[in-house]
Amino acid sequence: MGKGEGEVAGCKAAARLGVExxxxxxxxxxxxxxxxERIGYLRKGRLEPLEAAYQASRGMLCMGETRxxxxxxxxxAGLGLSLDTALVYFDLRRKGRKPLVGVRRGTLVYEHGGRVYEVLVLSEGYPLKIGSLVEWSRxxxxDNHSPIVAIVDRTGLITYYEARAVRSIQ
Structure with missing residues (x-):
């Protein structure tokens, strides 16, 4: 498609940030x-928030004159998204995954190699009771998801850990 009158150089689409x-x-x-649309990120003109941030970071989506x-x-910032969750989302997208926001708070879900993974995003130094982690993993x-914990350190480096609940040996 050729350049439109309102097109910002290099952008594939122009978007606006609304309350919703x-x-x-x-x-x-x-x-x-x-x-x-095919992947499910764009529905009726509304782009999934984390995908919008990801596409904007790549220069594909322009927000007015900002890119x-x-x-x-x-x-x-405008949608009050977690920066750590956004960083993990961006990392997964760069690795070719297609994550969606999970049903549990602070999680992303994606499919790869016939398995569904659920990623719990945590900030380094964030206090978490082991029971909460075990409950989330279970x-x-x-839900037949493979549990993964992503820990984002203060510099934005992400470390992934497999998280499985283990039964005690009697």
Missing amino acids: GVFVEECFDGSYCRNL GWAAAVEVI GASM
């Missing part, structure tokens, strides 16, 4: 927007 999310106002590359990391930060396992 991020809305695509104009699509400059039809195949780009159709792909987002790149500034646009991503605008989405994250819940994820009961």
Whole structure:
């Protein structure tokens, strides 16, 4: 698709931040927007918030005249998203995964290699009772998800751990 009158150089779509999310106002590359719809990130003009931040960080989605990391930060701050969750989401997307926000607080879910993974995002130094971690792991396992814990350190480095509840040996 050619450049539209309102197109910002390099952007595949223009969007605006609203109270209820991020809305695509104009699509400059039809195949780009159709792909987002096919994957399930774009529905009726509304883009999933973490995907909007990710696409903005890559320069594919422009928020008015703002683009790149500034646009991503605008989405994250404007919608009150967790920066740590956004960083883990971005990392998973860069690795070719297609995560969705999980049903449990602070989680992302994605499918890979025939398995469904549930990622619990934690900040380094965040106090967490072991019982809460075990409860989350059991819940994820009961949903037939492979539980993974992602710990984001103060520099943004992410470390992933497999989290399985183990029964005590009698």
